[in-house]
Amino acid sequence: MKEAIAILTGGGPAPGMNTVVGSVAKTFLRQGYRVIGLHEGYTGLFNPSPRTVDIDYPMADGIFNQGGSFLQMSRFKPKDSDFENNFNLKFFTDNNIKLLVTVGGDDTASTANRIAKFLEAKKYPIANIHVPKTIDNDLPMTDHCPGFASAAKYIATSCMEIYQDARVYDTGMVCIVEIMGRHAGWLAGAAGLATAMGAGPDLVYLPETDFDMKKFLADVKRIYDEKGNCLVAVSEGIHYADGSFVSEAKTSATDGFGHAQLGGLASMLADTVKNELGCKVLGIELSLLQRCAAHCASKTDVDESYMSGKAAVENAVAGKTDYMPGFKCTRDENGYKCEIELLPLSEVANTEKKVPREWINEEGNGVTQEFVDYALPLINGENVGPKVSGLPRFANLKKIKAEA
Numbered sequence: 001m002k003e004a005i006a007i008l009t010g011g012g013p014a015p016g017m018n019t020v021v022g023s024v025a026k027t028f029l030r031q032g033y034r035v036i037g038l039h040e041g042y043t044g045l046f047n048p049s050p051r052t053v054d055i056d057y058p059m060a061d062g063i064f065n066q067g068g069s070f071l072q073m074s075r076f077k078p079k080d081s082d083f084e085n086n087f088n089l090k091f092f093t094d095n096n097i098k099l100l101v102t103v104g105g106d107d108t109a110s111t112a113n114r115i116a117k118f119l120e121a122k123k124y125p126i127a128n129i130h131v132p133k134t135i136d137n138d139l140p141m142t143d144h145c146p147g148f149a150s151a152a153k154y155i156a157t158s159c160m161e162i163y164q165d166a167r168v169y170d171t172g173m174v175c176i177v178e179i180m181g182r183h184a185g186w187l188a189g190a191a192g193l194a195t196a197m198g199a200g201p202d203l204v205y206l207p208e209t210d211f212d213m214k215k216f217l218a219d220v221k222r223i224y225d226e227k228g229n230c231l232v233a234v235s236e237g238i239h240y241a242d243g244s245f246v247s248e249a250k251t252s253a254t255d256g257f258g259h260a261q262l263g264g265l266a267s268m269l270a271d272t273v274k275n276e277l278g279c280k281v282l283g284i285e286l287s288l289l290q291r292c293a294a295h296c297a298s299k300t301d302v303d304e305s306y307m308s309g310k311a312a313v314e315n316a317v318a319g320k321t322d323y324m325p326g327f328k329c330t331r332d333e334n335g336y337k338c339e340i341e342l343l344p345l346s347e348v349a350n351t352e353k354k355v356p357r358e359w360i361n362e363e364g365n366g367v368t369q370e371f372v373d374y375a376l377p378l379i380n381g382e383n384v385g386p387k388v389s390g391l392p393r394f395a396n397l398k399k400i401k402a403e404a
Contacts (some may be wrong), residue, residue, distance in 0.1 A: 005099040006092070007055070008040040008191075009069045009401070010076075010108030014135045014147030018063040018070055020103050022132070025060040031317070036095060041074035041104075042111055046086040053112075062395035065302070067294030070395055077111060083118050092126055099127045099316050099367075105134030108158045109324065110349035117321035125323035129312045130345050133164035135291050137186035140353040141343050141387045142326030145289070146308050147245040149301035151336025152190035154293040155179055156379065157195040158286060163231055171280065172228040174220060174273055178266035178285040183207055187290065191233035192367035193375055202230050206401030207237035208355050209364035211246055216269075217276050218363055223303055224279060236265050248354030252382055263331075277395035297394065311340040322349050336377035346369035 005028050025035045044050035053059075063070045069321040074254055075128065078086075090116035091097070102112040119126050132139050159177060166175050180190040185206025194200025202223045205211060223230040239245050248263035261325075266283030274281040304327065311325035326340040359371040373400040386393040 001046045002032070002034045004036055004095050004097045006036045006052075006095075006097050007101045007103065008044060009040050009073050010102065010104035010111065011073065011134065011312075012075075012105075012291060013067070013069040013073065014105075014291050015067055015150030015294055016146040016301050017103060017133050018068070019148060019302050019305040019307040020131050020133060021055075021069075021311075022060040022064040023306040023325050024101055024257055025055040025320065025338045026057065027313040028056060029055075029057060029060070029309055031225070035336050036097065036122040039072040041072075041076060041108075042078060042294055043076040044076055045091070045104070045115070046076070048088060049089075049155045050088065050091055058261045059395060062173055063164055064394075065294065065297075066392075066394050067292045067297075068319075077107065078114075078143055080328070081083050083114070087118070088238070089124060092124070095236050097126060099104060099129065101129050101131060101312060101316070103133045105132070105136060106138055106350070106352060108133075109139065109173070109345060113322065113345045113349040116345065120322075122150065127316055129320065130324040130348075131308055131362045132326065132348075133311045135187060136181060138352045138354070139326075139348055140351045141348055142324075142341070143329040143338070144327055144373040144378060146188060146301060146305040149375075150194065150293070150297040151180075151187060151197065151290045152375055153298045153301075153379035154290060154296040155187060155190045155286065156193040156200070156288075157296055159191045159231070160199045161231060162284065163194065163199045163201075166229055166231060166282075167373045172224060173228045173282045174224060174232070174270075174277070174279055176232045176234060176266045176269050176273070176281065176283050177201070178234055178236055178283070178287075180290050181207060181235040183352055185235045185237070185360075186355055188370050189233035189355055189359070189367045190200060190375060191232075193372060193379070196376075200231070201233040202227070203232045203365045204367055205232070205234045205238050206355055206367075207239060207363060208357060208360060208362055210241040211238040212241075213246075213272070215325045216365075217273065219363075220273055220314055221277055224277065232269075234235075234265060234269065239267070251331075275378075292387065294383075297383040297385075298379045299383045300378055302383045307319070307338075307340060311342075316388045317343055336380075
């Protein structure tokens with residue numbers, strides 16, 4: 001029976017995710033492997049009848065520039081008892097799978113590390129390589145993560161367009177834009193790239209600093225009085241000094257990883273500003289658009305996503321397991337350069353990288369030039385995917401039960 005690899009994606013989708021999957025698939029296909037895509041993330045590994053798709057060259061090419069994740073995802077976090085009682089080793093043996101490739105962010109990486117240790121303890125000859133993917137950009141040790149740059153480009157572009165739209169009338173207005181990011185403010189910080197270009201938020205608030213409602217209202221009033229308009233970007237995860245999320249009172253729901261589901265912050269702050277200042281206020285939540293806007297993808301991000309997937313294959317073939325390809329980058333007078341650096345997954349998992357405090361201004365309401373210099377090279381280049389009648393062409397796939 002032909003040797004095979006299995007690929008799954010976990011957490012939430014991100015630009016470049018399908019690029020990673022496609023590049024991994026094509027590289028292994030060239031070496032004669034069967035490539036099996038596993039639907040429902042880690043849920044599929046603990047299911048007696050996982051849903052899968054065999055990935056061939058046309059499919060890998062078809063998804064390469066596609067946003068989202070063509071492999072269905074989940075936020076399933078297995079318990080220790082699941083490993084002992086429900087881990088589907090038969091799926092691996094029946095399909096002669098020699099390698100598991102996992103693609104995702106922090107929570108996906110931590111589970112990948114647990115799987116690698118479980119397989120090693122049980123002496124199962126299955127290697128595991130994790131490929132980073134997260135728009136949150138919060139994995140440590142790597143300069144940045146595939147997916148972040150494209151989301152950052154979309155956020156900065158959207159803020160520039162909102163900036164222009166908010167100034168078409170002579171009546172004043174305050175716009176508050178809510179951006180993803182629970183504990184790390186990389187995405188909200190990206191709004192500062194628009195400001196650096198002269199058409200972005202007047203105020204940017206990240207979760208790396210404590211939020212003060214009175215100071216926030218004073219900041220908004222000062223700018224509104226000076227300019228007649230005020231554009232604000234806020235991370236969904238901004239919190240008070242006691243650690244409670246500003247938006248936490250809006251919902252008590254949690255996701256599959258046990259994290260509080262945040263949202264509604266822009267509307268809540270908009271209501272507060274309107275009541276305090278009495279001006280016209282608009283709350284905007286970018287929501288899912290931040291992670292699925294493939295039409296605004298960074299060419300640099302797409303190229304590096306391919307590079308990351310290719311490195312995962314090369315290291316897996318070389319016998320490496322429980323590792324993750326990271327980025328080691330330089331930014332100097334010679335320009336921007338990115339290289340692959342292999343990182344132990346055990347050192348990456350369960351650790352969160354936040355925006356350095358020195359990259360946030362002293363007042364805690366904007367980013368510094370250091371942040372701009374870090375992020376700008378990452379969003380360079382335009383990635384134009386295939387289109388039909390002027391609209392994106394997406395791959396249409398079927399889900400089937402895996403068979404040997």
